[in-house]
Amino acid sequence: MSQIVSMPSSPDIAAHLARQQCSVQWRGFFQALAAEFVAALPPEDLRALMFRVGARFAADHPLPACVTVEDLQRSMTAVWTSIDWGWVDLTQEVAQLNIHHSLSPVSAAFGPDHVQWSGGFLEGVYQSWFDQAGAGQLKVVQCAPADAWGCVHLQLSR
Incomplete structure (x- = not known):
C-alpha cells in the first residue's frame, strides 16, 4: 500500500524544507561559485561544464552490470x-525512458536563478551511466527545470 504525502500548505514551510536540501555550511560557497560561473561563462557553456562534471561523477561512481x-x-x-x-x-515508454530524479540538492545549492544550467550535472551523470550500460546511441535530455x-x-531517447 502506498502512502500519500501532502506538500506543506505554507509557503514559508515549503521554502524552509527546500533550503534544507543543501547544508548551510555549503550554501554560501555554492552560491558564490554560481555567481562567478555566471560572470565568466554564458548559460550554454555552464550547462556543458556541469555535464562534464556529471560525467566525471559517474566515472567515479560506476554502476555494476x-x-x-x-x-x-x-x-x-x-x-x-x-x-x-x-x-x-x-519508467519505460514506447520510444523513451523517463528518468525522474527526486530531491537532488543541486538547485538548493546553486539557487533557483541557476536551474537553466545546473541541471547539466544530472544530464551528464545519467548520460554516462546509460553509456556504460550500452545505450550510447541514445541521449539524455532534461525536460523541465x-x-x-x-x-x-x-528522458533517454534517440
Missing part, C-alpha cells in the same frame, strides 16, 4: 541514497 531497467534503477538509487541525493524512478524540491524530469 545491469540486465534490466529495474537493475539500473536500483543501482543508480543506491549511489544517490549513499550520498543523500535522493533517488531515481525509471528542477522544481524547488530538486525533482528533475529527464
Whole structure:
C-alpha cells in the first residue's frame, strides 16, 4: 500500500524544507561559485561544464552490470541514497525512458536563478551511466527545470 504525502500548505514551510536540501555550511560557497560561473561563462557553456562534471561523477561512481531497467534503477538509487541525493524512478515508454530524479540538492545549492544550467550535472551523470550500460546511441535530455524540491524530469531517447 502506498502512502500519500501532502506538500506543506505554507509557503514559508515549503521554502524552509527546500533550503534544507543543501547544508548551510555549503550554501554560501555554492552560491558564490554560481555567481562567478555566471560572470565568466554564458548559460550554454555552464550547462556543458556541469555535464562534464556529471560525467566525471559517474566515472567515479560506476554502476555494476545491469540486465534490466529495474537493475539500473536500483543501482543508480543506491549511489544517490549513499550520498543523500535522493533517488531515481525509471519508467519505460514506447520510444523513451523517463528518468525522474527526486530531491537532488543541486538547485538548493546553486539557487533557483541557476536551474537553466545546473541541471547539466544530472544530464551528464545519467548520460554516462546509460553509456556504460550500452545505450550510447541514445541521449539524455532534461525536460523541465528542477522544481524547488530538486525533482528533475529527464528522458533517454534517440
